Amino acid sequence: MIRITVSYPSAANARFDHEYYRDRHRALLLERLAAHGLASVEIDRCLSDGAGKPPPVVAAAHMMFESLDGFQAGMAAHGREIMADVARYTDITPTVLISEVVR
Template identity: 60%
Template sequence: MIRVTVSYAAREGARFDHAYYQNRHAALIREHLGAHGLRRLEIDQALSDAAGNPAPVVAAAHMLFDDVAAFQAAMAAGGQPLMADVANYTDIEPQILISQVHVAFEG
């Protein structure tokens, strides 16, 4: 299992519409990647760092896929509308991190 994290770095004067991101963009992710291997989607709105200082990011999306090939295939099939939608909620360039999930716990 892999996790794809798309984060948006906090910067002075940046525009980020959390309501749009959490409602409309998340729906687009489900619509365009859900049938192409997306296993789970989580959307975070950053609050602060551990010391209570402003968070280094304003938001992040976390998506689970079986493997990198599944993510790449999903983006090839449905990624274009997602990338075209970014300007509707932010002027921050998204940063993408792909991680291998080794340990997961729910409880």
Template identity: 50%
Template sequence: MEENMIRVTVSYPPHEAFQFDHGYYQNTHARLIRDRLGPHGLVKLEIDQALPGGSENPPASIAAAHMFFDDLGSFQAAMAAEGKALSADRTNYTDIIPVVVISQVIQ
């Protein structure tokens, strides 16, 4: 990976009585991310589904998308062009408000 590569993590912290369709998220929404953001510089997409950790407490996040871009400007341009379409699709798979973290990839 290049020095300036960034990772954008969109995670979904559960709340009481949350709804989340992992099948839709992993297949349909992931394809939408690739189709919409690929032409705008998306380098790689990883999708996570949390596993139970053995405690009674739910995981801090039940699912996440990790999107890799060469730099922050590429991500910002991609979201300016396609962010509304991606956000509008959220109601098809969850009622959770996602948390977004943007970080520089070090290694």
């Protein structure tokens, strides 16, 4: 399994609509990428760092794919639409981390 983590770094005066992200953007991901091997999407609303200070990221999504090829094919087919939706819920530039899940 491959985990794609998309996170949104904290920034002063940044805008982030957690409800839109959870309810609408997540649904868009599931609708467009399921056929490409997307197995699940988990959303984090970050509360604090380990020391109780503000978190380094506002939110994150963790998408589980059967393969990296599936993720890449899904983004090739639907990436433009998915990325255009980002402006509807935030003005933060997301960062992406691709991981192999080791069990």
